[in-house]
Amino acid sequence: MSLVCAPIFLVHLVSIALTKALQSYSRSRLEERTEALNRPHRADEIAHLDHRTERASESIAVLSGLFLASAIGIGTAHLQTPAAIVVLIFLICVLGVVGYVVAGVIGEVFAEPIIDSLWPATTVIRAVAFPLTMGAEAIERIVEWSSGSDKNGPRPASLEVEVPNESEDDEDQEPEIPEKARDLLSSVVELTRTNVSEIMQPRSAIVALPATVTAEAAAESFRKSGRSRIPLYGSNRDDIVGMLLAKDLLNRMLFENDSSKVVPAAIARPVYRVPETKNAFNLLEEMRFRRAPMAIVLDEYGGVAGLVTIEDLLEQLVGPIHDEYDAPAPADPIVPLGGSKFELDASVDLEDLNDRFGVHLPTDDEYQTIGGLALHVLGRLPEPGATFSYEGLDFTVLEVADRSIRRLKMDLQPGSQGADGRTGRSA
Known part of the structure; x- marks a missing residue:
């Protein structure tokens, strides 16, 4: 019996270590290790299958633990005295607890090396534990259905930020998060919701x-x-x-x-x-x-x-990243050129133009800036010199750079206007 229990006990400890490793590993450290060992694609594969492998490894740990418990029960049946039974059970419990703790600690401390080294064997682990994991997932779906939840898929990752309460005492209050850091966190959350x-x-x-x-x-x-x-x-x-x-x-x-x-x-x-x-x-x-x-x-x-x-x-x-080749934007994005003509930065908001000049450019479409309006009317990224008319105003594209319109010229009192008030043409 001991010849059978020893390898099962080893499998039990390895499964515990692998489960703990998959629960606590760092993606960036794993990428560094796999790249250093000339197998960079393994990190991506692990990230894709880590949850499934974790459940399979946990199932193997539970299954092997049940087998060992059954073996203990069979072994104690052959003992003659109650004292011997108590001593045997005590030693096995101590060994099991120590083994569980040590395997768990090793799995957390050496998470990335353990996952990388054992990953080729995880295909067998997932295959052996497939009936158990499928049964567990079926039970989860039944419980979720009975509780009225219609979201049976994996839960999305959440981002939690602890903001200190201003009502707390100053001596117990952690440093306040700077406003720029709050804006960055808000941008990160928004990016997770963006296609x-x-x-x-x-x-x-x-x-x-x-x-x-x-x-x-x-x-x-x-x-x-x-x-x-x-x-x-x-x-x-x-x-x-x-x-x-x-x-x-x-x-x-x-x-x-x-x-x-x-x-x-x-x-x-x-x-x-x-x-x-x-x-x-x-x-x-x-x-x-x-x-x-x-x-x-x-x-x-x-x-x-x-x-x-x-x-x-x-x-x-x-926010926008400018390099040494980007021309600095002027202090005022609207520069008078004399008379009814103005030079505009393409980022000028259409509502600002309406308020400043009393015009009626659209503000309820999918674009909000004068550069977006120009792209919409012209239907393409134009060359400098392209012109178009809109609602009685004439516009000329002055500068195009870095895949976008940068500056335009606006004439509030053009000499001529297209029949429908919305015409686009190239110079």
């Missing part, structure tokens, strides 16, 4: 090149656009075949004596694609883990809906 389609750069704003482009033409596109990555497309703009990096292109052109021998499509990197319904917060984590600073957003039909960068996601948390 990529609400953040992405629209299809019309994407700078893309055909896969047949020459190295010289691609380099010129990088110079003019200021971008570091440009998608390459095949038969049409929905057929994105690769992502061309300016660094890769320039390195290859410098390495080759004849730049005409450089084929941009041959050095393009794989494209990371996500659906437009993808949660923005989850995408930020995935892009960081995959080291993919840019992703192509697909619509429900598989066509290209837009493009999102990790900078776009970070700007949702900390």
Whole structure:
């Protein structure tokens, strides 16, 4: 009997350690370990299956514990004196408690190494415990149904922030959270409720090149656009075949004596694609883990809906990020040019224009700024010099940069107006 109980007891302890490890491991530490051991995809796989594996490991621990308890009962039946039975039960209880505590502590302290080392064996653990875990899930669904809850899926992760009560004594009160930190936490929560389609750069704003482009033409596109990555497309703009990096292109052109021998499509990197319904917060984590600073957003039909960068996601948390090439915005976003003409920053709110000039620009549509109105009327990201009329006003696009309209000119008293008051044309 002891020959059978010893390996079962070992399985029991390992299952306890693995369960505790899965309950307490750090995703970032696990990623560092798996990357250092040249298996970075394992961390993503563990994150996807950790809950299922935890339940399976816990089931194995319970099952092995019941087996050991049954074995103890059978063993005590052969003892002759009550004193021997008491001593045996006492020793087994002490051994079981000590083993449980030690295994649990080891699982928490060495969570990441234990999970990484035992992960190949978890496939067997999940398979063996499948009947138990399925039974447990069925019982959960029955209990939730009987309690009137219609949410049988996994509960969403919650974000809890403890804010000190101002009524508490100063000596017991923890330092107050700064206002900027509160705003950042609010932005994080908002990002967890946002889809990529609400953040992405629209299809019309994407700078893309055909896969047949020459190295010289691609380099010129990088110079003019200021971008570091440009998608390459095949038969049409929905057929994105690769992502061309300016660094890769320039390195290859410098390495080759004849730049005409450089084929941009041959050095393009794989494209990371996500659906437009993808949660923005989850995408930020995935892009960081995959080291993919840019992703192509697909619509429900598989066509290209837009493009999102990790900078776009970070700007949702900390606000606009400007680099040394961005022109500083003027103190007043509305600059008089003389007469009825004004230069406007594209971020000027339409309500502010209505209040300041007594005009009647729409404020109940999906756009709130004059730049959004210009994109809506023109139907695309325009070139500087494009003009359009709206409700008796003339507008001219003055500056376009970084995938958006930056500045426009507004004329309150144009010399002519389109018949319907809403016309768009290019200069």
